[in-house]
Amino acid sequence: MVKITFIQPDNSEQVVECEPEMTLMEAAKLNNVPGIEAECGGACACATCHVYVDEAWRDKTGTPSQMEEDMLDFAFDVRDSSRLSCQIKIKPEIDGLVVRVPAKQF
Amino acid sequence: MSTEAQAGDAGGVIETDAVIIGGGPVGLFAVFELGLVDIKAHVIDILDKPGGQCAELYPDKPIYDIPGLPIVTGQEITDRLLEQIKPFKPVFHLGQQVEELKRLPDGRFHLKTDVGEEFIAKVVVIAAGGGSFTPKRPPLVGIEAYEGTSVFYAVRRMESFRGKSVLIVGGGDSALDWTLNLQPVAKSLTLLHRRDEFRGAPHSVEKMRLLAAEQKIRLVIGQVSALHGEGGRLDAVTIKTKDGEERLPVEVMLAFFGLTMKLGPVANWGLALTDNLIRVDTEKFEASEKGIFAIGDINTYPGKLKLILCGFHEAALAAQQAYKYVYPGKKLLFQYTTSSSSLQKKLGVS
Numbered sequence: 361m362v363k364i365t366f367i368q369p370d371n372s373e374q375v376v377e378c379e380p381e382m383t384l385m386e387a388a389k390l391n392n393v394p395g396i397e398a399e400c401g402g403a404c405a406c407a408t409c410h411v412y413v414d415e416a417w418r419d420k421t422g423t424p425s426q427m428e429e430d431m432l433d434f435a436f437d438v439r440d441s442s443r444l445s446c447q448i449k450i451k452p453e454i455d456g457l458v459v460r461v462p463a464k465q466f
Numbered sequence: 467m468s469t470e471a472q473a474g475d476a477g478g479v480i481e482t483d484a485v486i487i488g489g490g491p492v493g494l495f496a497v498f499e500l501g502l503v504d505i506k507a508h509v510i511d512i513l514d515k516p517g518g519q520c521a522e523l524y525p526d527k528p529i530y531d532i533p534g535l536p537i538v539t540g541q542e543i544t545d546r547l548l549e550q551i552k553p554f555k556p557v558f559h560l561g562q563q564v565e566e567l568k569r570l571p572d573g574r575f576h577l578k579t580d581v582g583e584e585f586i587a588k589v590v591v592i593a594a595g596g597g598s599f600t601p602k603r604p605p606l607v608g609i610e611a612y613e614g615t616s617v618f619y620a621v622r623r624m625e626s627f628r629g630k631s632v633l634i635v636g637g638g639d640s641a642l643d644w645t646l647n648l649q650p651v652a653k654s655l656t657l658l659h660r661r662d663e664f665r666g667a668p669h670s671v672e673k674m675r676l677l678a679a680e681q682k683i684r685l686v687i688g689q690v691s692a693l694h695g696e697g698g699r700l701d702a703v704t705i706k707t708k709d710g711e712e713r714l715p716v717e718v719m720l721a722f723f724g725l726t727m728k729l730g731p732v733a734n735w736g737l738a739l740t741d742n743l744i745r746v747d748t749e750k751f752e753a754s755e756k757g758i759f760a761i762g763d764i765n766t767y768p769g770k771l772k773l774i775l776c777g778f779h780e781a782a783l784a785a786q787q788a789y790k791y792v793y794p795g796k797k798l799l800f801q802y803t804t805s806s807s808s809l810q811k812k813l814g815v816s
Contacts, residue, residue, distance in 0.1 A: 399596065399727060401772075405523040408726070430665050433637045434724040436605055437689065438660050464605035466726060 369463040385409040385446035395461035402446040407434035408465040409445040414458035485587040490518020492762030492777030493593030494547040499785035501554030517544030589788040592760040596727035616700035636722030642666035656684040750787035759784040
């Protein structure tokens with residue numbers, strides 16, 4: 361199992377355990393993490409599963425693909441650390457990952 | 467549900483057996499199932515094309531769980547459904563949203579759209595999926611107060627921007643097209659996008675960059691973080707760029723952040739809802755009001771799965787009950803398309 365910490369805008373933390381091979385978005389939905397809407401269900405087509413990846417983890421989670429960058433245009437308050445959580449695969453290397461949920465998904 | 471609605475002017479009102487609200491895959495297949503039992507349908511959708519989410523959100527993405535089609539894209543399944551329902555000659559009313567749904571004293575339903583089209587139908591099938599596609603509203607504090615006066619998500623009349631200082635936000639075709647079109651009309655025009663890369667058509671990007679080079683427009687890479695103004699009139703916005711914050715005086719902001727789905731007017735029709743979904747039974751997929759059916763992603767019942775294939779099943783069962791309202795007293799003989807010459811005749815294959 362891989363542990364992920366979601367931090368809400370009010371700084372409250374939620375640690376979820378998930379199986380590798382699912383996506384970060386799926387892990388969030390499965391554990392009812394507030395603020396992850398995932399309107400399109402994981403098709404990289406809506407930008408409502410936007411998260412900020414903690415600085416220390418950005419190498420491990422990688423950079424957005426062209427498609428994801430394009431979708432990030434539809435997100436609000438996009439930063440260098442912005443990712444769409446449906447595009448981050450859970451894998452043992454990211455055990456301990458910390459991400460922040462934006463105040464609003466739009 | 468009230469029964470106050472009047473039939474209105476018979477001239478402009480379309481009378482039909484069924485109105486289907488939503489032209490996604492499930493709404494389209496409802497045309498087929500209703501058609502097999504001789505129910506004629508009109509389809510209303512807020513998008514300018516049929517297909518719903520399949521066509522709007524993921525036209526090129528593969529779907530793997532449609533029975534009999536190991537792999538099909540969102541656009542392909544839309545096209546195939548359109549082909550399949552052709553024999554039933556559905557009438558599409560696109561680019562509009564049903565705002566009112568009321569029962570008439572004679573038991574039928576009166577529907578009115580936001581562009582004023584009116585319908586009278588014996589049954590209504592709500593296949594509205596996740597709701598209506600509406601422009602995304604940037605979650606900026608107080609933005610509601612400016613909407614329709616200084617903040618817009620679409621251009622209805624270019625003239626209303628004449629002589630104004632305009633800010634356009636976005637990096638796709640809408641943002642680029644309106645930048646090119648409004649530049650000669652506006653007093654000043656700033657295009658703001660979060661990165662120096664644009665998704666729009668290459669020739670539009672090229673034209674926009676030329677305008678920026680000639681200083682006919684200003685191109686800024688950044689994001690809006692606050693709005694300033696009074697009484698619905700925008701004076702300025704705060705822009706965050708990599709160099710810090712800047713206050714940009716503007717009278718109008720056009721924001722193009724794509725579409726999102728909102729339940730919309732469905733919530734006001736007096737139907738029993740659970741978590742913004744229409745509660746239905748699993749025998750007829752009828753809502754709390756007789757004669758109104760809800761199928762596909764918009765409904766809920768114990769065990770509900772939001773799958774296209776489940777919506778197809780729901781359409782078939784809803785059609786059986788709809789028949790009882792459209793043809794009261796008539797008995798419906800269950801038939802297979804494989805063997806029934808009468809069904810094959812309707813399908814135009816025999």
